[in-house]
Amino acid sequence: MAKTILAVDDSGSLRQMLAFSLKAAGYGVIEAVDGQDALDKAKLQTVDMVLTDQNMPGMDGLSLIKALRAMKRYEKVPILMLTTESGDDIKAQGRAAGANGWLVKPFDPARLTEVVKKLIG
Amino acid sequence: MVANEMTQGEQVNKQVLHLLSGVSTHGDQHLAEVERDLVQMDVLLGEAIKKLCASFMAIHHAVDQQQEAVKALLADSMPEPKYAARFEALHGEISHHVSAAVTGLQFQDMTSQLIGRMLKHLTGLRDVFGELDVSDPVLPESSNEDMLVNLNRISDRVSARCSEQAGGVRSTVKQHHMESGDIDLF
Numbered sequence: 001m002a003k004t005i006l007a008v009d010d011s012g013s014l015r016q017m018l019a020f021s022l023k024a025a026g027y028g029v030i031e032a033v034d035g036q037d038a039l040d041k042a043k044l045q046t047v048d049m050v051l052t053d054q055n056m057p058g059m060d061g062l063s064l065i066k067a068l069r070a071m072k073r074y075e076k077v078p079i080l081m082l083t084t085e086s087g088d089d090i091k092a093q094g095r096a097a098g099a100n101g102w103l104v105k106p107f108d109p110a111r112l113t114e115v116v117k118k119l120i121g
Numbered sequence: 122m123v124a125n126e127m128t129q130g131e132q133v134n135k136q137v138l139h140l141l142s143g144v145s146t147h148g149d150q151h152l153a154e155v156e157r158d159l160v161q162m163d164v165l166l167g168e169a170i171k172k173l174c175a176s177f178m179a180i181h182h183a184v185d186q187q188q189e190a191v192k193a194l195l196a197d198s199m200p201e202p203k204y205a206a207r208f209e210a211l212h213g214e215i216s217h218h219v220s221a222a223v224t225g226l227q228f229q230d231m232t233s234q235l236i237g238r239m240l241k242h243l244t245g246l247r248d249v250f251g252e253l254d255v256s257d258p259v260l261p262e263s264s265n266e267d268m269l270v271n272l273n274r275i276s277d278r279v280s281a282r283c284s285e286q287a288g289g290v291r292s293t294v295k296q297h298h299m300e301s302g303d304i305d306l307f
Contacts, residue, residue: 011230013170017223020178055234055293084231084294086303095307104302106227109220115304 003120004028004045008038008052008064009082014105018051018082021109027116035059039067046073048120051103054083054090062097069098078119082107134268138255141275145254149247156243163236170229177222184215224301231294238290245286252278 005027007018019029030047032038034056042050050068054061061081068074081094082103091102100119103112195205253275296302 009230011233013174014227014230016174016178017226020181021223084234084296086295091305099307101304101306103304105231105296106224106301108301109223111301111304115306118306 002026002028003048004030005049005051005116005120006030006032006038006042006047008032008035008050008056008061010034010053010056014053017109018107018112021107021112022116024109025113025116035061035064035067038064042068042071042074047077049077049116050074050079051082051116052079054081054085054094062093065094065097065099080115080119130265134265137268137272141253141255145250148250148253152243152247152250156240156247159236159240159243163233166229166232166236170226174226177226181219188212188215231296234294238292238294241290245282245290248286249279249282252282 005022007015007022007029008031009015009018010033015031015033019031022029030041030045032041035052036059038050038052039059050064052061052064059067061083065079065081068077068079078100079098080101080103081099082105083090084105086102086104094102101115103115191208195208255271255275
């Protein structure tokens with residue numbers, strides 16, 4: 001059964017490119033438009049990985065990670081940040097919140113799927 | 122009192138009021154124009170990327186089907202090895218271009234974030250210009266002391282606005298290289 005990835009980004013084109021790349025690599029994709037939408041969807045269905053943007057209206061990526069890590073079933077699920085931000089401070093915050101990795105936009109589909117494969121197979 | 126009967130101090134006060142009001146009004150008008158253009162630019166870029174994404178998906182789907190068809194033809198007709206190799210090379214070439222397109226189509230997201238940041242700065246600047254507008258009108262006949270008090274008030278309001286906005290809009294897009302970004306696994 002295909003592993004499912006929750007792709008969270010307020011940009012429609014980014015979500016489309018993420019879904020396209022991940023589906024082409026054989027993964028199932030659930031899309032969410034912001035942190036709150038992602039949290040709602042993550043509660044309905046446990047996913048195998050979360051890929052989230054940082055800057056989104058309402059709940060941002062860091063808050064989403066903290067909320068997910070507070071849920072028993074998301075304690076160990078890999079979470080990657082995919083954002084335009086690349087500063088050491090914000091990366092350290094992501095790591096402290098429980099992110100497993102940090103990807104700076106724009107992503108290259110092959111490199112992205114390589115990382116995803118490494119984390120969830 | 123007619124203009125030529127004003128003292129020099131009164132004329133200066135009137136001129137200062139006129140200047141402040143002009144800067145406030147014209148500054149705001151120009152910034153409002155820039156704001157409208159930026160919003161429109163964001164809409165146009167958004168629409169352009171939406172259409173490009175849709176076309177990209179359609180082209181990719183069509184090429185995929187074409188490749189499947191060619192593959193089936195090659196499998197049935199035992200072609201010369203050079204044709205099979207050419208087909209494989211083309212397949213790789215197409216994959217490379219698809220990856221480049223996926224990366225390229227993400228740049229609008231960064232542009233849109235930058236436009237959003239510019240709009241927040243413009244709103245802040247319009248607020249600052251708004252503070253230059255003398256809401257509590259100082260009469261031209263006011264003394265220099267009255268005028269000084271009012272100018273100090275305006276200056277304080279401008280400073281307060283600037284302090285409110287300082288650091289309020291963090292820069293989130295600093296990409297200078299035009300390739301895909303770095304990956305760090307923790």
